[in-house]
Amino acid sequence: MKYSYFPGCTLKTKAQELEKYALRSAEVLGFELEEQIEWQCCGAVYPLATDEIATKLSSVRTLASAKENGNKLVTLCSACHHVIKRVNEDMKTDKSTRDKVNNYLNISEDYKGEVEVLHYLEVLRDEIGFDELAKLVKNPLTGRKIGAYYGCLLLRPDKVMGFDDPENPSTIEEFIKALGATPVKYPYRTECCGGYLSLDNKDKAANMASSILLSASKHEANEIVTACPLCKYNLEINELKSKVTVTYFTELLAEALGVK
Amino acid sequence: MARIGVFVCWCGSNIAATVDVKEVAKEAAKMSGVVLSTDYQYMCSEIGQNLLRNAIKKEKLDRVVVAACSPRMHEVTFRKAAELAGLNPYLVEIANIREHCSWVHKNKDEATEKAIALVRAAVAKVTLNQELIPGEIGIEKRALVIGGGIAGIQTALDIADAGYMVDVIEKTPSIGGKMAQIDKTFPTLDCSACILTPKMVDASMHPNINLHTYSEVEKVSGYVGNFEVTINKKARSVIIEKCSGCGVCIEKCPSRKTKSEFEEGLVNRKAIYTPFPQAVPNVPVIDREACIKFKTGKCGICKKVCTAEAIDFEQEDTKIIQKYGAIVVSTGYDLIDLAKFGEYAYGEDPDVITSLEFERITNAAGPTAGKLLRPSNNEKPEKVVFIQCVGSRDKTCRGKTYCSKICCMYTAKHAMLIKEKYPDIEVHVFYIDVRTPGKNFDEFQRRAVEEYGVNYIKGMVGKVFPDGDKLRVYGVDALSGDTIEIDADLVVLAAATKAKEDAEELGRKLSISTDTNNFFTEAHPKLRPVETHSAGIYLAGACQGPKDIPETVAQASAAASKAIILLSKSKLINNPCVAKVDETICCGCLECTNICPYEAIASTIIEYRDHGKMIKKLVSEVNEALCQGCGGCTVTCRPGAIDLKGFSNKQILAEVDALCF
Numbered sequence: 030m031k032y033s034y035f036p037g038c039t040l041k042t043k044a045q046e047l048e049k050y051a052l053r054s055a056e057v058l059g060f061e062l063e064e065q066i067e068w069q070c071c072g073a074v075y076p077l078a079t080d081e082i083a084t085k086l087s088s089v090r091t092l093a094s095a096k097e098n099g100n101k102l103v104t105l106c107s108a109c110h111h112v113i114k115r116v117n118e119d120m121k122t123d124k125s126t127r128d129k130v131n132n133y134l135n136i137s138e139d140y141k142g143e144v145e146v147l148h149y150l151e152v153l154r155d156e157i158g159f160d161e162l163a164k165l166v167k168n169p170l171t172g173r174k175i176g177a178y179y180g181c182l183l184l185r186p187d188k189v190m191g192f193d194d195p196e197n198p199s200t201i202e203e204f205i206k207a208l209g210a211t212p213v214k215y216p217y218r219t220e221c222c223g224g225y226l227s228l229d230n231k232d233k234a235a236n237m238a239s240s241i242l243l244s245a246s247k248h249e250a251n252e253i254v255t256a257c258p259l260c261k262y263n264l265e266i267n268e269l270k271s272k273v274t275v276t277y278f279t280e281l282l283a284e285a286l287g288v289k
Numbered sequence: 290m291a292r293i294g295v296f297v298c299w300c301g302s303n304i305a306a307t308v309d310v311k312e313v314a315k316e317a318a319k320m321s322g323v324v325l326s327t328d329y330q331y332m333c334s335e336i337g338q339n340l341l342r343n344a345i346k347k348e349k350l351d352r353v354v355v356a357a358c359s360p361r362m363h364e365v366t367f368r369k370a371a372e373l374a375g376l377n378p379y380l381v382e383i384a385n386i387r388e389h390c391s392w393v394h395k396n397k398d399e400a401t402e403k404a405i406a407l408v409r410a411a412v413a414k415v416t417l418n419q420e421l422i423p424g425e426i427g428i429e430k431r432a433l434v435i436g437g438g439i440a441g442i443q444t445a446l447d448i449a450d451a452g453y454m455v456d457v458i459e460k461t462p463s464i465g466g467k468m469a470q471i472d473k474t475f476p477t478l479d480c481s482a483c484i485l486t487p488k489m490v491d492a493s494m495h496p497n498i499n500l501h502t503y504s505e506v507e508k509v510s511g512y513v514g515n516f517e518v519t520i521n522k523k524a525r526s527v528i529i530e531k532c533s534g535c536g537v538c539i540e541k542c543p544s545r546k547t548k549s550e551f552e553e554g555l556v557n558r559k560a561i562y563t564p565f566p567q568a569v570p571n572v573p574v575i576d577r578e579a580c581i582k583f584k585t586g587k588c589g590i591c592k593k594v595c596t597a598e599a600i601d602f603e604q605e606d607t608k609i610i611q612k613y614g615a616i617v618v619s620t621g622y623d624l625i626d627l628a629k630f631g632e633y634a635y636g637e638d639p640d641v642i643t644s645l646e647f648e649r650i651t652n653a654a655g656p657t658a659g660k661l662l663r664p665s666n667n668e669k670p671e672k673v674v675f676i677q678c679v680g681s682r683d684k685t686c687r688g689k690t691y692c693s694k695i696c697c698m699y700t701a702k703h704a705m706l707i708k709e710k711y712p713d714i715e716v717h718v719f720y721i722d723v724r725t726p727g728k729n730f731d732e733f734q735r736r737a738v739e740e741y742g743v744n745y746i747k748g749m750v751g752k753v754f755p756d757g758d759k760l761r762v763y764g765v766d767a768l769s770g771d772t773i774e775i776d777a778d779l780v781v782l783a784a785a786t787k788a789k790e791d792a793e794e795l796g797r798k799l800s801i802s803t804d805t806n807n808f809f810t811e812a813h814p815k816l817r818p819v820e821t822h823s824a825g826i827y828l829a830g831a832c833q834g835p836k837d838i839p840e841t842v843a844q845a846s847a848a849a850s851k852a853i854i855l856l857s858k859s860k861l862i863n864n865p866c867v868a869k870v871d872e873t874i875c876c877g878c879l880e881c882t883n884i885c886p887y888e889a890i891a892s893t894i895i896e897y898r899d900h901g902k903m904i905k906k907l908v909s910e911v912n913e914a915l916c917q918g919c920g921g922c923t924v925t926c927r928p929g930a931i932d933l934k935g936f937s938n939k940q941i942l943a944e945v946d947a948l949c950f
Binding site for chain 1: 629630631632634637752754755756757761
């Protein structure tokens with residue numbers, strides 16, 4: 030199976046591990062991630078102003094390019110996934126945005142939200158299947174207690190993202206289980222990491238990140254995994270105080286598949 | 290030539306504001322056969338009805354059209370008025386210019402034009418109307434009550450006291466329903482069991498009441514006055530007549546892994562059990578899915594210890610077929626499943642409970658003997674948080690859009706019960722609005738705040754984090770805008786009420802409708818609140834919508850009186866608008882017998898003389914007592930041999946022609 034793949038800027042700079050291990054694992058799992066030619070910024074933040082189209086344009090270019098190649102579009106970074114998926118939904122359901130964007134971009138064929146946008150985790154869950162994944166595991170992570178950290182961008186708004194139950198998700202836990210480790214459910218696994226508050230209100234962000242790490246450690250998780258570079262950044266600043274290590278889910282995957 | 294009178298109603302401003310009634314009357318006067326056309330403010334009032342009656346006599350009218358509201362509303366009224374003036378009531382037609390016209394249009398010119406067209410259609414139809422004489426049918430003097438909660442018990446007692454036989458069907462092993470689980474009742478705080486259990490005993494002792502517990506409705510056929518109901522009595526595995534209710538079998542039963550339904554899953558029960566000690570009848574049942582004897586063949590201890598020899602493992606489900614004149618549905622409600630409300634950690638943490646679980650915990654007969662203890666560690670909580678509107682007034686797919694109506698009051702009650710027993714426990718209540726209409730209700734809630742010091746916070750809870758030994762509750766105070774964190778020991782969720790899971794299925798069996806939330810629909814929200822659209826079937830209690838106990842009991846007595854009115858009649862007037870077969874045209878294909886939902890059409894062989902020879906022919910035959918006049922057969926009939934009296938093909942086509950005028 031071949032997918033169009035949108036990496037996003039962070040994966041080429043601060044979050045190289047997220048991408049590196051994803052690509053290696055994909056090879057083992059037998060699917061191809063074809064990096065899009067000339068991909069641009071996803072838009073970084075989904076605009077909440079209803080008449081805003083400028084920051085949606087680059088996502089639409091990415092989507093239109095995947096459509097041209099006839100592929101589903103796979104993302105890795107939670108933030109990119111969030112923006113592209115929501116813009117795709119707008120193009121599918123909001124006529125005004127669709128008309129404006131298509132007029133502006135002047136692409137050969139109007140884009141109407143045809144492409145299916147999948148997060149890498151959704152590929153594992155829905156296209157490959159966690160049962161199948163479990164069979165391909167070479168080094169089962171037996172005995173390791175790992176907490177899933179979802180953050181907000183993968184889950185909300187749940188009607189659009191359709192990833193999992195936003196209040197009580199289970200996808201990453203099932204993923205951890207498939208790799209042979211013991212998933213630890215802790216109450217703060219869907220709480221906010223502090224997001225961009227770490228730029229102008231460091232104390233507040235630190236508080237928020239700390240309570241997540243503390244909650245995980247209270248429930249006896251030794252490590253937690255995430256799919257979001259910003260979450261990882263915020264959690265890592267506080268990592269030292271807690272003893273809980275933070276890694277990308279792809280590192281865990283590569284390790285279990287024997288390609289780390 | 291017909292002499293038709295047309296009466297155009299203003300319905301106050303309901304019609305007159307959108308339709309030029311004078312113009313309608315003027316135009317109607319020009320229609321063929323119309324000898325009188327007039328308008329009046331309220332045709333349904335006494336003056337309006339007199340106007341109609343006098344006109345029939347004075348102008349020698351032989352047909353009448355009333356242009357007014359829906360025939361559902363006042364067709365009966367005007368037919369009665371016409372009958373009093375000596376006219377056959379089926380020579381009256383209604384032109385619905387309110388629901389079908391004035392209420393749905395804004396432009397007066399267009400609405401007036403449409404109203405004139407509707408009157409023209411009614412005039413065309415009434416011209417072809419013929420006198421119809423209704424038949425009479427007998428009534429089975431026995432009522433069926435479906436559901437044995439407080440609504441069903443009250444209904445049964447009232448009907449039985451009026452001298453009629455009543456059968457009560459209850460799905461669970463005992464009557465009593467939700468009220469039996471409740472500790473105290475608002476607004477008087479009297480003990481629920483003390484006021485309910487005597488009624489349960491009354492019901493079981495009443496010579497006119499027959500209880501079928503552990504039973505369900507399987508099939509309903511027939512019609513008002515003559516329903517035929519098949520009841521499935523599930524195998525109890527205990528012979529009711531022999532059992533003395535000693536309870537030794539329950540005590541000795543080794544299977545103890547099933548969660549007690551009555552105790553809301555807080556404790557386990559045995560495989561042979563009575564739901565609660567005051568159960569009526571006080572006869573246990575064997576839960577065959579949990580019973581070791583039924584699962585493995587080994588055990589049978591209950592049978593060995595039963596000195597009355599009441600245990601019968603071979604018992605089978607039995608079917609009872611019984612005729613009833615009236616049916617009352619009182620199947621009650623349930624609480625919604627909270628699995629979709631992950632933010633409150635219900636199911637994740639044992640100290641997050643529903644209000645019904647709280648009722649059991651605070652109940653002296655409950656698993657903690659009325660001591661307020663946390664389910665996790667059996668210790669007394671220091672802080673309790675109540676969260677209201679969990680799934681009520683919730684427009685998302687998780688919850689229900691309606692207000693569950695009872696939660697504000699029972700939450701105030703719960704808060705007070707805690708403060709009464711343990712003044713040192715801190716009690717917080719998160720609410721959207723406090724809704725306490727009802728006699729002495731608002732005073733009751735205010736007592737919780739003013740006398741007992743319960744902390745009411747206007748705002749919602751965002752999340753409950755199980756945090757070690759505590760439950761950290763994150764909420765917002767919407768009045769100050771502050772976020773609030775409370776380290777609670779117990780969180781009580783006022784889960785929304787919902788219709789019973791099988792309400793729709795039961796509705797189909799009874800041919801009564803349910804609304805978008807699966808509550809049974811009353812015939813009219815204001816004027817016929819306990820009747821359904823199916824004659825002879827009535828509603829009582831929360832199966833019709835969320836209700837508290839006082840309202841439920843009031844509605845139960847209302848439903849009972851409706852049933853009594855029906856049963857007290859010697860004969861019922863039949864609807865004469867039934868199907869009629871023209872035997873000369875009928876080809877005997879009997880397609881009509883397949884389509885008829887009331888099994889009202891059968892076949893018969895007729896003999897007739899043709900060119901001197903006697904010929905036998907198979908034709909269909911309509912049982913007029915069973916026919917409900919739905920008209921399904923008339924469109925199925927290929928040779929066009931069936932017509933519906935009062936709605937003949939000719940009449941309908943005349944209406945269509947008039948509309949296309």
